[in-house]
Each structure stands twice: as C-alpha cells, then as structure tokens.
Amino acid sequence: MQRKMADFLREKLPPPEEISLPVQSSNPRDLEGTWIADQLTLLRLGNDMYGLPLPLKPSAQRILDRRLKATYVDKRPYANAAARCRPAGQPWQLGLIYPFQIFQKKQSMVFVFSEMHTIWSVRMDSAHRESKTQYLGDSVGHWDGDTLVIDTKNYKAPLWIDPDGTPASVHTHATFRIRRINYGQPKLEIVTTIDDPDSFSRPWSIVRTYVWRPDFALFQEYNCEGQVSSPDGLSQYGYQPEPDEAP
Amino acid sequence: MSASNHRWWRIGTAVFATCAIYINVGYAQSKGIEGVWRIAAPQVLFTPLDGRAIPFTAQGLRAYQLHKQAAEEGDLSFDPTMTGCASPGQPRLMLTSEPFIIFARPSMITILYQWNRLFRQISIGKPLKNPLLAPNYWEFLASQGYAQGTWMGNALLVTTIGLSDEKLLDNLLPSSDQLILRERFRLRDRDTLEDRLTIQDPVNFTRPWDALLSYRRQSDQLFPFPEDVCLDHLEAKQAPWPTISQLPAD
Numbered sequence: 001m002q003r004k005m006a007d008f009l010r011e012k013l014p015p016p017e018e019i020s021l022p023v024q025s026s027n028p029r030d031l032e033g034t035w036i037a038d039q040l041t042l043l044r045l046g047n048d049m050y051g052l053p054l055p056l057k058p059s060a061q062r063i064l065d066r067r068l069k070a071t072y073v074d075k076r077p078y079a080n081a082a083a084r085c086r087p088a089g090q091p092w093q094l095g096l097i098y099p100f101q102i103f104q105k106k107q108s109m110v111f112v113f114s115e116m117h118t119i120w121s122v123r124m125d126s127a128h129r130e131s132k133t134q135y136l137g138d139s140v141g142h143w144d145g146d147t148l149v150i151d152t153k154n155y156k157a158p159l160w161i162d163p164d165g166t167p168a169s170v171h172t173h174a175t176f177r178i179r180r181i182n183y184g185q186p187k188l189e190i191v192t193t194i195d196d197p198d199s200f201s202r203p204w205s206i207v208r209t210y211v212w213r214p215d216f217a218l219f220q221e222y223n224c225e226g227q228v229s230s231p232d233g234l235s236q237y238g239y240q241p242e243p244d245e246a247p
Numbered sequence: 248m249s250a251s252n253h254r255w256w257r258i259g260t261a262v263f264a265t266c267a268i269y270i271n272v273g274y275a276q277s278k279g280i281e282g283v284w285r286i287a288a289p290q291v292l293f294t295p296l297d298g299r300a301i302p303f304t305a306q307g308l309r310a311y312q313l314h315k316q317a318a319e320e321g322d323l324s325f326d327p328t329m330t331g332c333a334s335p336g337q338p339r340l341m342l343t344s345e346p347f348i349i350f351a352r353p354s355m356i357t358i359l360y361q362w363n364r365l366f367r368q369i370s371i372g373k374p375l376k377n378p379l380l381a382p383n384y385w386e387f388l389a390s391q392g393y394a395q396g397t398w399m400g401n402a403l404l405v406t407t408i409g410l411s412d413e414k415l416l417d418n419l420l421p422s423s424d425q426l427i428l429r430e431r432f433r434l435r436d437r438d439t440l441e442d443r444l445t446i447q448d449p450v451n452f453t454r455p456w457d458a459l460l461s462y463r464r465q466s467d468q469l470f471p472f473p474e475d476v477c478l479d480h481l482e483a484k485q486a487p488w489p490t491i492s493q494l495p496a497d
Contacts, residue, residue, distance in 0.1 A: 021354075022354055085478060087476070101357070105467075105470075107468075110359065117366065121472065134473070136474060214354075215378065217354070217368075218370060220379075220380055221389040223390060225331055226332075
C-alpha cells in the first residue's frame with residue numbers, strides 16, 4: 001500500500017526539469033512561491049490530526065450520511081460549491097493536489113489557487129469586518145514567531161470540509177497556522193483548526209504539508225463558469241441540488 | 248592568449264556585462280509596475296491609436312456588424328462573458344473597469360484582477376515547463392493564451408498566443424485563434440501605466456493595428472480586493488461585465 005502511494009505521488013509529482021528556477025528565500029517568514037500538497041487527497045477526513053474521530057454532532061452526521069448516499073448509492077451527487085463553480089472554502093481547497101502560489105506584502109498575503117481560480121486574501125494585523133461575508137470568509141493574519149496565523153470567519157455559505165461532504169456551517173471559525181519546515185526538504189506546514197459549534201461538539205485540527213515546487217508556477221487555465229451557467233448545467237453533469245438543510 | 252583572442256575576450260566580456268546590467272536594470276524597473284491599478288478611462292471597445300478605421304477583413308466586418316446589431320437589439324447571446332461569465336480573456340480583461348494588482352517577480356509577472364478573481368501569468372525569460380501539464384498542453388487554446396514577456400530597459404514586452412476563438416476582443420470585436428497579441432507595458436510616470444497593444448489577426452483584420460490603454464495607480468489599501476463571483480451577479484440579474492453605453496459610429 002505504502003509503495004503504491006509512493007508510486008502514485010511520484011507520478012503525480014514528477015521531478016523538476018533541470019532549468020533555472022527561483023530560489024527560495026532563507027527568511028522563515030517569506031512564504032512566497034509555488035506549493036503543492038505532498039499527501040493524497042482524502043475524500044473524507046474522518047479523523048483529526050491525533051487520530052480521533054471528527055466530533056460530528058448528530059445533525060451534521062445526518063447531512064454527511066445523506067451526501068454519501070447521494071454520491072455512492074444514488075449516483076447523483078449534490079452540487080457542492082466546486083460543482084457550482086464557486087470558491088469551495090480553504091479546508092477543501094488545501095486538501096487537493098493542485099498547486100497554489102503565495103504572494104506576500106507587508107499588509108496582505110494572497111493565496112492563488114490554480115483550481116477554480118480561487119484567490120484567498122488575508123489582511124495582516126487587521127480587525128475582522130463583521131458585516132462582510134464571502135465564500136472564503138473574512139481572513140486576518142498575524143505572525144506568531146515564524147508562524148503565520150490566519151483567522152477566518154464570516155462565511156457566506158456552508159462548507160464542505162472534504163469532497164465527501166463533511167459539513168461545516170457559516171458560523172465556522174477556522175484558524176490556519178502556517179510555517180516553513182525543513183526535515184531534509186523545504187515544506188510548508190498548515191495546521192487547520194475548525195471551530196463550528198453547529199456541526200462539531202469541540203474544535204478539531206488537521207495538519208497538511210506542501211512541497212516547494214517553483215517549476216509548477218505556470219498554472220493551467222481553469223474556466224468552470226461555462227459548464228454551469230446554463231439552466232441545466234448541473235444536471236447534465238449528473239449533479240442534483242442539495243436540500244436546504246444547513247447544520 | 249593571442250592579441251586577437253584577447254580582444255575578442257574583452258569584447259565578449261563587455262557585451263556580457265552590458266547585457267547583465269540591462270537585464271538587472273529591467274528587473275529593477277519591473278518593481279515600479281507593481282501595485283494596484285485601474286483603467287484611467289473606462290471603455291468597452293478598443294479604438295485604433297492612429298485614429299483610422301479598424302482594418303476589418305470581410306469576415307471580421309461581418310462578425311462585428313452582427314454583434315453590433317444584436318447588441319443594439321439587446322441580444323448578447325454572441326458574448327459568452329455576458330451570458331455565462333466565461334473569462335473575457337486577453338486582451339479584453341485589460342479593459343476591466345475594476346482594479347487589478349501586479350506582482351513582478353524575476354521569472355513571472357502575475358496580474359490578479361478583481362473581476363471574478365481571474366489572474367494572468369506572464370512568463371519572463373525561458374518559460375517554466377510545468378511537468379504537471381501534458382506535453383501537448385500548449386496546443387490547446389485558452390482565454391488568456393500563453394504570454395511570454397521580456398524586459399527591454401524599463402518596458403515590458405509581452406507576446407501572447409494560443410488565444411481561444413470562443414471569446415471576443417472587446418464587447419463587439421471578433422477574435423480568432425490566429426490572434427497574436429503584442430503589448431508594451433511601460434510607466435509613463437510613477438502613477439501612470441501604459442499598455443500599448445498591437446493586434447494582429449489575419450482572420451479579422453487586414454493589417455496589425457495598435458490601441459493604447461492607460462491605468463492610474465490606486466492606493467495599496469484597495470488590496471486585497473473583495474471576493475467577486477460573476478455567477479452570483481448573473482443569478483442576481485446584474486450585468487457581469489460593463490455594457491456598451493454608446494456604440495461608435497460606423
């Protein structure tokens with residue numbers, strides 16, 4: 001199993017070409033560059049970073065069960081944000097093996113994802129804008145030593161935490177602790193903590209790592225609007241609308 | 248080393264040093280174009296810089312007239328941006344009335360548009376052959392095309408090819424897969440960025456023609472931009488992209 005995973009990742013992440021590539025800064029607070037997950041995408045998280053089952057409340061478990069049935073039994077998955085070509089939320093987006101770039105300014109950090117042309121913007125050393133809701137929420141950041149801490153809330157729509165549909169509500173308060181690590185290879189570590197009293201009985205965290213791949217900087221163009229903007233756009237791809245039952 | 252070889256060595260060294268200084272000056276200048284910009288005079292149509300009529304081919308003129316007539320009748324079905332939020336692509340995105348931000352890095356210029364969170368990548372120097380992309384990836388057409396840039400002094404010269412013919416050049420002008428878009432970005436002064444475009448498309452135009460866009464520097468406080476989702480505008484019956492308020496006279 002381990003070998004199969006390694007082969008898969010090697011195929012998915014071929015070595016860079018021998019050309020002149022940008023050099024990573026030695027400043028631990030410089031996160032700029034192109035990164036990609038070096039772990040397999042988990043369709044369903046299931047457990048937190050300590051191996052404990054996600055503390056889903058019964059109402060959230062019912063939603064997840066319904067989504068699993070729609071996808072795997074009925075073969076008519078619900079149209080989540082990604083299917084509707086909307087920003088799918090950081091927990092989903094950070095779990096995919098697609099590259100993203102970080103641009104850094106004194107007053108802001110920006111994560112540019114190749115998939116769904118998602119832009120995750122973070123205002124540094126700033127207060128939340130309480131009246132503003134967005135698909136990616138409202139994000140503010142600060143440095144805790146060499147760890148970037150991003151605090152996100154005010155989501156516009158409920159989230160799918162993972163592709164199977166582990167739910168989180170618009171009241172989710174997400175924290176991302178991001179730092180550079182190097183155990184023989186430069187990586188980015190992101191610890192995501194989800195605090196959503198509507199869906200979970202306690203906050204929980206997951207950890208993901210990303211490798212520095214400047215050779216992935218040129219992104220494939222991603223245009224999903226044309227596929228879903230017609231009235232039958234979703235149904236022709238086999239999706240069905242989800243019953244409105246937010247946790 | 249013979250005298251002749253020595254002379255060539257000195258000449259070679261001088262040329263190399265000059266080139267290195269030139270490239271470094273180019274990159275140093277590039278930082279000047281970083282920042283938040285907005286078009287100085289909002290417009291939805293390109294106009295030739297020389298004041299002459301657009302040099303349509305018969306095919307280009309026919310398409311333009313059909314688009315114009317349909318637009319006058321309120322039918323925008325010829326425009327996938329208006330009907331379905333499809334990417335306006337290049338060069339139309341450079342007409343956006345909303346702000347954009349430029350990040351200049353040695354190997355890539357990245358433009359993040361507020362409009363529908365789109366971004367444009369311009370490779371500088373030898374393009375990175377992203378091994379994630381299929382070997383024939385470059386054969387596929389794209390709304391943004393494939394942009395290659397080089398610094399010439401303080402000007403950024405960009406050539407874009409591989410542009411899809413399923414989009415428009417602006418709100419009315421047709422665009423083909425033969426389009427070669429050449430641009431010359433330069434700072435006219437610290438707060439004014441110019442993009443001089445040369446449009447070469449033998450399907451729609453009999454000769455290349457130029458247009459000039461000008462942008463004013465905006466406060467850095469405008470960034471990060473608010474999250475813009477075109478499909479939400481469409482659902483709310485709002486025009487995804489500015490419409491033509493005054494059509495040009497024929």
